[in-house]
Amino acid sequence: MTLSQKQKQYLMEFFRILAVILIALALGFLITLLVSEEPVQAFKELLTGPLPKISWTEAGLKIRGINRFGNWLEDSITLILVGLAVAVVFRAKQFSLGAEGQIYLGALAAGIISLHTSAPAFIHITLALLAAAGAGFVWGLIPGILKAYVNADEIVSTLMLNVIAVQIYRLLLIQWLRNPDYGYIATDFFPETAVLPLVIPGTRVTIALFLTIIAVVATWFLMTRTPLGYEIRVVGDNLKFARYGGINTRRVIALSMAVSGILAGLAGAHLSMGILKQLTLNISFGIGFEGIVVALLARNDPKAVPLAGLFYGYLRTGAQIMERSSDVTREVVLIIQAIIIILITAERVLPLIQQWRMRRKLPQELSADHSEAAHVA
Amino acid sequence: MSLDTVLGSIFTVAFIATIIRISTPLILPALGGLISELAGVINIALEGLMLVAAFLGVVVGAYSAQWFPGWPGWVYPWLGALAGILVSLVLAWLLAFVHLELGADIILAALAINILAQGGTVFVMFALTGDKGSTSTLASPALPNIVIPFVNRIPVLGVLFNAENMTGYNIMTYAALVLTVLVWFVLYRMPFGAHLRAVGENPEAAASVGINVRRVQYTAILLSGLLAALGGLNLSMGYLTIFQANMTAGRGFIALAAVYLGNRNPIGTVIAAVIFGAATALGAQMGTLNVPPQYIEMIPPFVTIAALVIYNLRRQAQLAANARKFQDKLEQEHGAG
Known part of the structure; x- marks a missing residue:
């Protein structure tokens, strides 16, 4: 069986x-060696921690550590949704970093619907999810419009909107939504009709798992099978070409950020309706920014995002376990993440290495050719 | 506290002193951002570079007392500052290298540097002190303040020139003042500045007249790393004398916004940085009012976004005006011919 050119390219990219x-x-690992007294143990925890321990005992099959496995999947769900959000804007070459704020407002909107309306479960959950998606859409549309129509730098504007979003969240939580009887700042737990139903018992993996799969397919469909997706890709590849080709680039830029906001808003709903089941002062702990590495690992391709999200979620969960059971903090993952981003974006590394190898090979080949030529002559 | 007292405290010299102190760690990185922006290699990593410099300044400042016990005490903070500057320069060079030599997108590479700084500082801090929040266990020295002599006896000028307690401003505040003038001079009065701006305007044209584009861009990124480092050192060895995890808190990005609001020139950039500083100082003053703190926290980001919009609207209007002038001129020539 021979591979097509495209498949070969995919394979090359995968190995790269x-x-x-x-x-x-x-x-x-090298950096860990420098600071840790038990680097091997620490890295073993990092790399194997999230896996459940399956063992045969006399009582039969025994699975331990299912909650760790659950933590991995829960975290990966958030990462995949945020990764999709980042992949959409990055594909349009917009460096929006607004996922963090969109997560907060998504969680907030879902929380308000959950706590202040009542309906049968299916309708209640649907309404809360729609509210989260809507909040993310609006919070993505704002920097989108600012970029598209005023040319306001989206990196600065989204970072500032993140701060504003977190403060809006806290304002409403503290002034209105919180239950003052609790010793900490949090709302009541959501009513059962507004909590995402559990899928894997013993974990917090809910139907958000299926919603995420739907989100992946929907994003893939949007990007590859719809006019908007086509326009986003053209704008990302060549803005001038898109403009001359008659694409309304302003609309496309604004919408790319808004659509991205929907996905990040849903990640917020997953955190509030599936994981925490209430609103607390902190909900995301900066996970909005982890979407960047996920999107880059997936090369902004929606169908590769789940794999990238699962990988990075695995690393994050492993790092938490490592932090608990060794003298290395989980921040080592941030260092690894930074190295990954630099290496992936450094596009000329591979050609440089090839060039270098060619240069080393060339003299020998040349001499070989030479002797062959001499032979023929 | 009533609104009157707050208003009263705003219109005082002490408030101006506060603004100067808060603005210093914005002005320095903003000048760095300006240089890299004008050279066409926007440096989003200011935030991370500030952070590593702030961290290493504190750590080396504290440890050098153990390493070199016999040395005079005033040397230690400067050793720390030197280490902070060096590590910032190394990371800035890394950014320049992966962008200019390896073709990495400068925004993504810079985001990676920020993540590296954020994770790396906490990682090393925990390894050294066992604490992930701050370096409170280290006795870290401060960079000196400069006290202007004689003015203390004059009521208003004393506070203005030497801050509230007449203890003077940190040396980095004066560095910011001097560097503002120096950056202006280099950019507009020296060949290197002209080359740098030419490279930013049009790299191909600059190259065609023999300017080494790559070298200019390397230099610009390294200079922005130097200036960001000074801002970071001001935070951890002047404004406070401790390093806290993520203590830059977005200042590197606000500094970038100041570059745009300041119309991409040194004087405007510094004025914009002071406006942001004033917004923050105002927020701190209003904290004493009975207003939820969340409203106050929203002021600086809101001002930043507003500034970004105003800058771009003005720029668009300028471009439109230029285009109209050109059109008029064409028509005139046509009419005359």
Whole structure:
């Protein structure tokens, strides 16, 4: 069986990213060596921690650590949704970093619907999810319009909107939504009709798992099978070409950020309606920014995002376990993440290495050719 | 506290002193951002570079007392500052290298540097002190304040020139003042500045007249790293004398916004940085009112966004005006011919 050109390209890309990950992990291990007294143990926890421990005992099959496995999946769900959000805007070459704020407002909107309306479960959940998606859409549309129509730099504007979003969230939580009887700042737990139903018992993996799969397919469909997706890709590849080709680039830029907001808003709904089941002062802990590495690992391709999200979620969960059971903090994952981003974006590394190998090979080949030529002559 | 007292405290010299102190760690990185922006290599990593410099300044400042016990005490903070500047320069060079030599997108690479700084500082801090929040266990020295002599006896000028307690401003505040003038001079009065701006305007044209584009861009990024480092050092060895996780708190990005609001020139950039500083100081003053603190926290980001919009609207209007002038001129020539 021979591979088509496209498949070959995919395969090359896959191995390149695999190499990047291995190099980043190796460098992370080297750094750990410098500070840790038990680096091997620490890295073993990092790399195997999230897996459930399956063992045969006399009582039969025994699975331990299912909650760790659950943590991995829960975290991956958030990462995949945020990764999709980032992949959409990055594909349009917009460097929106607004996912964090959109997560907060998505969670807030879902929380308000959950706590202040009542309906049968199916309708209640649907309404809350729609509210979260809507909040994310609006909070993505604002920097989108600012960029498209006023050319306001989206990096600065989204970072500032993140701060505003978190403060809106806290304002409403503290002034209105919180239950003052609790010793900490939080709302009541959501009514059962507004909590996402559990899928894997013993974990917090809910139907958000299926919603995420739907989101992946929907985003893939949007980007590859709809006019808007086509326009987003053209705008991302060549803005001038898109403009001359008659695409309303302003509309496309604004919408790319808004659509991205929908996905991040849903990630917020997953956190509030599936994981916490209430609103607390902190909900995301910066996970909005982790979407960047997920999108980059997936090369902004929606159908590769789940794999990237699962990988990075695995690393994050492993890092938490490592932090608990060794003298290395989980921040080592941020270092590994930074190395991954730099290596993936450094596009000329591979050609440079090839060039270097060619240069080393060339003299020998030349001499070989030479002798062959001499032979023929 | 009533609104009157707050208003009263705003219109005082002490409030101006507060603004100067808060603005210093914005002015320095903003000048750095300006240089890189004008050279066409926008440096989003200011935030991370500030953070590593702030961290290393504190750590080396504190440890050098153990490493070199016999040395005079005033040397230690400067050793720290030197280390902070060096590590910031190394990371800035890394950014320049992966962008200019390896073709990495400068925005993504800079975001990676920010993540590296954020994770790396906490990682090393925990390894050294066992604390992930701050370096409170380290006795870290401060960079000196400068006290202007004689003015203390004059009521208003004393506070203005030497801050509330007549203890003077941190040396980095004066560095910011001097560097503002220096950056202006280099950019507009020296060949290197002209080259740098030419590279930013049109790299191909600059290259065609023999300017080494790559070298200019390397230099610009390194200079922005130097200026960001000074801002970070001001935070951890002047404004406070401790390092806290993520203590830059977005200042590197606000500094970037100041570059745009300041119309991409040194004087405007510094004025914009002071406006942001004033917004923050105002927020701190209003904290004493009975207003939920969340409203106050929203002021600086809101001002930043407003500033970004105003800058771009003005720029669009300028471009439109230029285009109209050109059109008129064409028509005139046509009419005359």
